[in-house]
Amino acid sequence: MKNLISAFDFNRAELETIFNLAEKIKSNPMRFRSLLGGKVLGLIFEKPSTRTWVSFEVGFSTMGGHVIYLGPDDIELGVREEVRDVARVLARYMDLIVMRTYSHELILQFSEFFGKTVINGLSDLEHPCQAITDFFTIREVLGDVKGKKIAFVGDGNNVLNSLLVLAARLGAHLTYATPKKMTPDQHILKKAAAEAKKTKAKLIGTNDPKQAVSGAHIVYTDVWVSMGQEDKLEKKQAFKGFQINRALLKHAAKDVKVMHCLPAHRGEEVTNEVIEGKHSIVFDQAENRLHVQKAILLYLLGMSKANGSSIPE
Numbered sequence: 001m002k003n004l005i006s007a008f009d010f011n012r013a014e015l016e017t018i019f020n021l022a023e024k025i026k027s028n029p030m031r032f033r034s035l036l037g038g039k040v041l042g043l044i045f046e047k048p049s050t051r052t053w054v055s056f057e058v059g060f061s062t063m064g065g066h067v068i069y070l071g072p073d074d075i076e077l078g079v080r081e082e083v084r085d086v087a088r089v090l091a092r093y094m095d096l097i098v099m100r101t102y103s104h105e106l107i108l109q110f111s112e113f114f115g116k117t118v119i120n121g122l123s124d125l126e127h128p129c130q131a132i133t134d135f136f137t138i139r140e141v142l143g144d145v146k147g148k149k150i151a152f153v154g155d156g157n158n159v160l161n162s163l164l165v166l167a168a169r170l171g172a173h174l175t176y177a178t179p180k181k182m183t184p185d186q187h188i189l190k191k192a193a194a195e196a197k198k199t200k201a202k203l204i205g206t207n208d209p210k211q212a213v214s215g216a217h218i219v220y221t222d223v224w225v226s227m228g229q230e231d232k233l234e235k236k237q238a239f240k241g242f243q244i245n246r247a248l249l250k251h252a253a254k255d256v257k258v259m260h261c262l263p264a265h266r267g268e269e270v271t272n273e274v275i276e277g278k279h280s281i282v283f284d285q286a287e288n289r290l291h292v293q294k295a296i297l298l299y300l301l302g303m304s305k306a307n308g309s310s311i312p313e
Helices: 012-027 051-061 083-090 104-114 128-142 158-170 186-199 209-213 233-239 282-300
Strands: 040-045 066-070 096-100 117-122 149-153 173-177 202-206 218-221 257-260
Touching: 012 128, 012 158, 012 282, 040 051, 051 066, 051 096, 051 117, 051 282, 083 104, 096 104, 104 117, 117 128, 117 282, 128 158, 128 218, 128 257, 128 282, 149 158, 149 209, 158 173, 158 186, 158 202, 173 209, 186 202, 257 282
Parallel strands: 040 066, 040 096, 096 117, 149 173, 149 218, 173 202, 218 257
Antiparallel strands: none
């Protein structure tokens, strides 16, 4: 039994397995249509979702499995019933769980009592499924990530935390520009930096968006204010100069590609012109959530070649 709660949970070899499997799935999804017959996936979501919910449900069901969605009003995890009780009951009904929560600690607590695979579909600390998809997309566009510059401009949030981990694991060069008081999680950053020394990755932080995007092959941004914090207008003021627009992209590589994990607040962190323009791969990135999450599901269920079982050729 293996979980994906943190981006640290997959080593480089496992990430390569996921990427290779996702490529096969994307090229011929019908080959995988009946692998999960009899399997049940539970989705426990405290937060609204488009891509995470739909990609996991479509992915699991089109491979032959059954999906049960449990929203915030369905079980009221930890309110109507204790987390440990819900986890132990659902373990008798389901094969694995995807959780999308406000608290990372809630996922860890649930996992302790569930005893089967738990996937982090987003928490306040990390978004590993998003970051794995992002690097799959970057590889599609650039090939080998070594020697390529990736720039993240925006909040030091859960997405950036997971991107830093994967950049360190894969030997990538990631420069991130955040406002001074909105840096990534320091524990994750320290741990990722130690790994980067082994893989010769470069993780560089700055408060200057122009410095971050200078010569970048990929420019990535996310919303300035995370879900549930939309009323924090004073936070937005710290992001002056952090918008991804045509002027900022002039500092990047000529063929730069722009990424955004969505939902986007057009006119804030990114202009409409950029997200709809020739540099944008935002919707290719969104599509890849489906293919990569299929690969993650198969791998964690022990149904990839790396685990010795048969994937159709």
